[in-house]
Amino acid sequence: MKGFGVRYVDEFRDPEKARNLLKEITGLSARLQSGKARPLQIMEVCGGHTHAIFRYGIETMLPDEIELVHGPGCPVCVLPMGRVDDCVTLTEIPGLIFTTFGDAMRVPGSKKSLLQARSEGADVRMVYSPLDSLRIAQENPDREVVFFALGFETTMPSTAMTVLRAEAEGITNFSLFCNHITIIPTVKAILDSPELELDGFLGPGHVSMVIGNAPYDFIAGQYRKPIVVAGFEPLDILHALWMVLKQLDEGRSEVENQYARVVPKDGNPVALDAIGKVFELREFFEWRGLGSIDHSGVRMRRPYEKYDAETKFAIRSTRIADPKSCQCGEVLKGVIKPWECKVFGTACTPETPLGALMVSSEGACAAYYQFGDVEKIHARRAEVKAVEPMMARTRS
Numbered sequence: 436m437k438g439f440g441v442r443y444v445d446e447f448r449d450p451e452k453a454r455n456l457l458k459e460i461t462g463l464s465a466r467l468q469s470g471k472a473r474p475l476q477i478m479e480v481c482g483g484h485t486h487a488i489f490r491y492g493i494e495t496m497l498p499d500e501i502e503l504v505h506g507p508g509c510p511v512c513v514l515p516m517g518r519v520d521d522c523v524t525l526t527e528i529p530g531l532i533f534t535t536f537g538d539a540m541r542v543p544g545s546k547k548s549l550l551q552a553r554s555e556g557a558d559v560r561m562v563y564s565p566l567d568s569l570r571i572a573q574e575n576p577d578r579e580v581v582f583f584a585l586g587f588e589t590t591m592p593s594t595a596m597t598v599l600r601a602e603a604e605g606i607t608n609f610s611l612f613c614n615h616i617t618i619i620p621t622v623k624a625i626l627d628s629p630e631l632e633l634d635g636f637l638g639p640g641h642v643s644m645v646i647g648n649a650p651y652d653f654i655a656g657q658y659r660k661p662i663v664v665a666g667f668e669p670l671d672i673l674h675a676l677w678m679v680l681k682q683l684d685e686g687r688s689e690v691e692n693q694y695a696r697v698v699p700k701d702g703n704p705v706a707l708d709a710i711g712k713v714f715e716l717r718e719f720f721e722w723r724g725l726g727s728i729d730h731s732g733v734r735m736r737r738p739y740e741k742y743d744a745e746t747k748f749a750i751r752s753t754r755i756a757d758p759k760s761c762q763c764g765e766v767l768k769g770v771i772k773p774w775e776c777k778v779f780g781t782a783c784t785p786e787t788p789l790g791a792l793m794v795s796s797e798g799a800c801a802a803y804y805q806f807g808d809v810e811k812i813h814a815r816r817a818e819v820k821a822v823e824p825m826m827a828r829t830r831s
């Protein structure tokens with residue numbers, strides 16, 4: 436099965452090869468799960484994998500013996516409400532231009548999203564990279580420009596390099612509202628969570644391009660769980676799942692790299708160098724639905740503090756609890772499936788998201804809403820509709 440012979444994108448979607456992999460997966464999982472009370476639980480850490488799994492219907496093809504748990508690897512989805520409120524506070528500073536990636540515009544804050552702030556007159560602009568934001572700062576020297584920096588190690592290098600360029604070019608009206616997060620402490624927190632009993636992991640492809648494979652050694656060594664770094668095409672995901680099962684079947688727990696065509700063993704030294712120069716770990720960082728996780732976020736190092744919007748504009752981290760009806764945390768930890776949330780598809784839809792998992796296309800709820808089992812979605816809606824009049828009677 437090793438090197439299953441694909442070179443072009445079409446070949447990564449070859450139905451015949453997918454059928455062969457599924458046959459192997461079915462055989463292995465039946466043997467591994469035999470007699471156990473629960474299915475094998477494998478977490479895909481990365482939001483890009485979650486999207487691909489729903490988009491290509493991979494979950495529905497898998498045997499009942501395997502359950503995929505959708506992890507916290509969508510940075511927009513884990514952004515806490517308080518940080519969105521802090522963004523809105525920044526947009527209210529007279530003359531300030533706030534720049535952000537498009538998918539962060541709709542994340543709900545406790546009062547409004549950035550999109551709503553813009554509709555009320557704030558100067559919020561969508562950009563495709565931090566360099567776009569730096570260019571806006573150069574074009575508007577008499578105004579402060581803030582870039583909403585968020586994402587895992589995948590996007591951290593471009594932000595770090597933008598700060599280095601701002602310094603090299605002597606640009607002083609540019610700063611970051613830094614919400615970058617790091618994946619390793621989060622996976623550790625998940626492994627320590629008593630609510631989850633995971634059997635293995637699909638490792639994040641994009642983050643691993645930057646950090647390499649070595650940071651995952653503790654998962655295989657200390658926690659004795661297999662992890663396979665995976666690509667994003669359907670055959671990549673099926674192949675990586677097969678590799679996880681093969682490890683379980685042979686009693687191994689190792690870090691393997693299915694995505695070796697893109698992910699170098701030691702990551703990207705230039706990107707790691709830029710990250711190391713500009714950022715240092717925060718003591719703790721708040722995650723939506725997961726609470727505070729030690730050393731899971733980064734902040735600017737002292738020499739670059741002048742580019743830190745939090746310091747420059749004295750922003751104090753606001754802490755706001757999620758709405759009671761929102762079950763994002765339980766979905767993020769894999770305790771419930773997206774469609775089991777009380778407001779899925781009713782009060783919470785991609786058009787009117789209550790929780791952040793419904794905003795980004797990498798969020799499990801948005802992916803499930805777009806590509807998931809339509810019957811389950813309709814059944815859930817009917818169930819909620821039937822209960823609503825009773826609830827109303829109880830309230831009155």
Ligand code: SF4
Nearest residue numbers: 763776783790793800
């Ligand atoms: S349906 Fe909405 S509120 Fe419920 S878990 Fe998903 S995003 Fe969160």
